[in-house]
Amino acid sequence: RGFGTNADGAGDANDKRMAENETEETLTNRQGQPVKDNQNIRTVGNRGPSTLENYDFLEKMSHFDRERIPERVVHGRGAGAHGYFESYGKIGDEPISNYTRAKVFTNTEAKTPVFVRFSTVIHGTHSPETLRDPRGFAVKFYTEDGNWDLVGNNLKIFFIRDAIKFPDMVHAFKPDPLTNVQDMERFFDFIASSPESTHMITFLFSPWGIPANYRQMQGSGVNTYKWVNAEGKAVLVKYHWEPLQGIQNLSQKEADDIQSQNFNHATEDLYKAIEDGNYPEWELHVQIMEDGEHKELDFDPLDDTKLWYRDEFPWYKVGKMTLNKNPQNYFAEVEQAAFGTGVLVDGLDFSDDKMLQGRTFSYSDTQRYRVGANYLQLPINAPKKRVATNQRDGQMAYHVDTPPSHDPHINYEPSLLGSLKEADRTNRKFHEPEISGKLVRESIDRPNNFGQAGETWRRFNDWEREDLILNLSGALADAHESIQQTMIKHCTEADPEYGKRLEEGIKNHIASTKDKHDEGVEKSREMGQSSDPY
Ligand code: HEM
Numbered sequence: 001r002g003f004g005t006n007a008d009g010a011g012d013a014n015d016k017r018m019a020e021n022e023t024e025e026t027l028t029n030r031q032g033q034p035v036k037d038n039q040n041i042r043t044v045g046n047r048g049p050s051t052l053e054n055y056d057f058l059e060k061m062s063h064f065d066r067e068r069i070p071e072r073v074v075h076g077r078g079a080g081a082h083g084y085f086e087s088y089g090k091i092g093d094e095p096i097s098n099y100t101r102a103k104v105f106t107n108t109e110a111k112t113p114v115f116v117r118f119s120t121v122i123h124g125t126h127s128p129e130t131l132r133d134p135r136g137f138a139v140k141f142y143t144e145d146g147n148w149d150l151v152g153n154n155l156k157i158f159f160i161r162d163a164i165k166f167p168d169m170v171h172a173f174k175p176d177p178l179t180n181v182q183d184m185e186r187f188f189d190f191i192a193s194s195p196e197s198t199h200m201i202t203f204l205f206s207p208w209g210i211p212a213n214y215r216q217m218q219g220s221g222v223n224t225y226k227w228v229n230a231e232g233k234a235v236l237v238k239y240h241w242e243p244l245q246g247i248q249n250l251s252q253k254e255a256d257d258i259q260s261q262n263f264n265h266a267t268e269d270l271y272k273a274i275e276d277g278n279y280p281e282w283e284l285h286v287q288i289m290e291d292g293e294h295k296e297l298d299f300d301p302l303d304d305t306k307l308w309y310r311d312e313f314p315w316y317k318v319g320k321m322t323l324n325k326n327p328q329n330y331f332a333e334v335e336q337a338a339f340g341t342g343v344l345v346d347g348l349d350f351s352d353d354k355m356l357q358g359r360t361f362s363y364s365d366t367q368r369y370r371v372g373a374n375y376l377q378l379p380i381n382a383p384k385k386r387v388a389t390n391q392r393d394g395q396m397a398y399h400v401d402t403p404p405s406h407d408p409h410i411n412y413e414p415s416l417l418g419s420l421k422e423a424d425r426t427n428r429k430f431h432e433p434e435i436s437g438k439l440v441r442e443s444i445d446r447p448n449n450f451g452q453a454g455e456t457w458r459r460f461n462d463w464e465r466e467d468l469i470l471n472l473s474g475a476l477a478d479a480h481e482s483i484q485q486t487m488i489k490h491c492t493e494a495d496p497e498y499g500k501r502l503e504e505g506i507k508n509h510i511a512s513t514k515d516k517h518d519e520g521v522e523k524s525r526e527m528g529q530s531s532d533p534y
Helices: 055-064 163-173 184-192 195-204 252-261 265-275 330-335 354-370 451-459 462-476 481-494 496-529
Strands: 078-087 112-120 135-143 146-153 225-228 234-243 281-290 316-325 348-350
Touching: 078 135, 078 265, 078 330, 112 316, 146 234, 163 184, 163 354, 184 195, 184 462, 184 481, 195 451, 195 481, 252 462, 265 316, 348 354, 451 481, 451 496, 462 481, 462 496, 481 496
Parallel strands: none
Antiparallel strands: 078 112, 078 316, 112 135, 135 146, 225 234, 225 348, 234 281, 281 316
């Protein structure tokens, strides 16, 4: 074997041998060559021009030129932390294994490692963390059965229920393609044209719309999944995280005050709490419904614009998550982390929710582009258990996913020469639901777009309703009249009082903004009279 090679013939990154003119501190380039001058490029005379063979300069600069990977198309701004999850092993008084055979829940001895990424949704990587925007709450469980990702938000419902609408929704919410400024008129144009979003808007513009930080925020899987037990029997399930630090939200005024001083407050808060040993914890709750369409309900249990009310579908505590370690490298761990709704383990399954299936395609598709074809080989995304596949090569393939004991010639299956084998399925009962029907493009039968929005309005306290009207009417004040009228109509359908108060709110807001505007014009005239010193 040659100098510095290991068994696969590749250089060993841990090889500590040094060149003659090198010490422990010596800067090298990526080829391991000691760098002799990191201050001056090579030039003809010390004023230049420079020459093209400046290898160290060209390598340094071309790597720098590629330091950024595409930002997530949504949820660009985030903060992450490591920790662990412990299952209580029970659902009410029953063993949890009656409902799921997933070891992350049935094994109460396990401390399953987790990585969590919290995020805001609409604006980019360095945008303020004080915006009225849902927050992402994505958890990767490195379980003994392989990885499970629970990709949720802080609010329990969503704007839309069909995945084909997601790109349009995000376009409307993101900055205008011409001005590059977010525009509430575009935002509400989409919302008014998508009545199913009335419920989500009712939460987003209420005091629940700006979480105070990531530690005191709830989380929810939003979409409906399934649990499968050892008999192959399934139930529908929804997941919710409750912070043991308590829940806290910001008023618009508080958010504005923080934003004027600091637009990293949530990232700082999480990082500092963990550094101080003040480890945040969340309890995981589930709601269960028998598998099926539930025609007796006035909504579809797969519709993610709907709550399953607690009084009818109780919340069961099933485990606890503790975050106790900050990332050592933000880029490697937080930026390159890749979560997806398809990442499930045995005992956890998809429901028929068409929105969930759309999401499941989108996550790994975007990650192959954003991070690269071999994103699952990165330590943050790889399971903390054995991986043995026949997938090979592609950009940035870092190693082969099979154990060294395996014959490296056989990267296919089946084979008579000794390939990897499928897992044993004897005595395994699979959940095999019967599905039949016409292939159609249609909306669901029980859209009930306004019922729960009205119920939420009525369940809010007085001050919550007041805050909602203030925020919503303020955001709608500059929108085209047709958008205002449609929003008033939808809120009236939810609850006549809701619509009436929104209509009054918009009128009052427009009147008071006009006064402020006139005052502002006068002030700016005064400023214009003072001479510009530059
Ligand atoms: C991130 C698509 C709905 C929660 C993302 C990303 C995409 C995406 C493409 C970027 C992923 C990456 O670059 O790694 C979609 C589509 C949806 C949808 C197509 C609807 C059809 C939802 C819903 C939730 C949600 C309903 C909440 C339950 C998240 C979270 C992230 C995310 C938390 C950030 C994950 C991270 O921290 O890396 N989504 N999404 N999304 N989405 Fe969705």
